Amino acid sequence: AFAEGTVYIERYIERPRHIEVQILGDQHGTLVHLGERECSIQRRYQKILEETPSPAVSPALRDAMTTAALTVAKAAGYYNAGTVEFILDDQGRFYFLEVNARLQVEHPITELITGLDLVREQIRIAAGERLGFTQSDIHRRGHAFECRVYAEDPARGFLPSPGTVLAWNPPTGPGIRVDAGVTAQTTVSVYYDPLIAKLSTWGQDREQARRRMESALRQCAVLGPTTNLPFLLDLVTHPAFVAGDTHTGFLTEHLSPWHPASSASHELEAALAVAITHARTSRAPAAGSSGGQPETASPWQQLGGWRMGQ
Incomplete structure (x- = not known):
């Protein structure tokens, strides 16, 4: 095309893994x-589950990939938080992606x-401050999923499901982190990304985190x-995922x-979980009560009208 006869050929990688290296400069x-x-668990090139460290990356391979990532960043004079991303084949060979x-x-x-606050570090970098640590100060411990x-x-083909969040019951417990963008009565708009929350877990090893x-x-x-x-529950309990045998075509x-x-079973579990939470936390007198011992407000009265799956 355009009087240019050069043909650019790329290697086709079967069952590739998507690996990214987090950098700070x-x-x-x-x-x-x-x-x-x-970040291999993807749908239409959109990541839906991530983990660190990768079960496919050995210490030697990690050294090679992180060295390559820092080399790229140094060559560009890079500063900020960022990621250098690679495709990894089943022979342990990796290729630059972006x-x-x-x-x-x-x-x-x-x-x-790592125990680091990356948002804070990014702000400090933007303010012209020096990193308060060196590579030898960074120690990674355990395993984590998001x-x-x-x-x-x-x-239904992952069609968006906009509407009002009638009730939101985030999980709690050791090693569980929730970054949520909704509360009860939040409207999930059809015009924006329908991300509700990010659930992250940490464990001493991969299985505990899983x-x-x-x-x-x-x-x-x-x-x-x-x-x-x-769907996510089926994913994290799938035998191939439990074994760490993931690649970018895993979901397909x-x-x-x-x-x-x-x-119906999952919707009932969700309804019961929210009802129990409301019952435990609500101590206001129920509407229509006439003095005497305060009654626990019914979570069903508080929720108003709603339909499962709507």
Whole structure:
């Protein structure tokens, strides 16, 4: 085309993994990495679950990938938080993909294993301050996952499910972190990304972190919009995922098409979880009570009219 006969050929990678290296660089030439994150669980190139460290990356491979990431950043004179991203094949060979010059959605799992506040560090870098640590000061501990909870219907091709959040019951417990963008009565608009919350879990090893994520997904309840919570639960309990055998085509291979085992069962669990939470926390007199011992307000009265899955 355009009188140019050169043909550009790229290697086709079967069952690739998507690995990104978190970097931080200040305006004074200091660059560090915070290890890698695996982002292979994707739908239409959109990440929906991430973990760190990657079960496929050995210490030697990690050294090679992080060295390559820092080399790219240094060559560009980079400063800020960011990620250098790679495709990893099943032979342990990796190929440069891109640089994302920003803080990624999945940064909480790196915070969980390093103890660093990446938002704070990004602000300090922008203010011209020096990083307060060197590479040798960074110690990664344990394993972490993040799941993205969306207002969408996985049984209908992941169609958006806009509407009002009638009740929101986030999970709690050891090693569970919730970054939520909604509360009760929040409207999920059709005009914006339907991300409701990010659920992150930390454990001493991968299996403990995975089990905590399973628990978090079972606890989490949203009344109003349909969500991908049951889909995420099927994902984190799938035998191939439990074994760490992931790649960018994982969802197509194992969970497509997807249908809930029992949609009514999950909706009932969600309704009961929210009802119990409201019953435990509400101590106001019920409407219509006439003095005497205060009655616990009914969560069903507080919620008003609603329909399951709507």
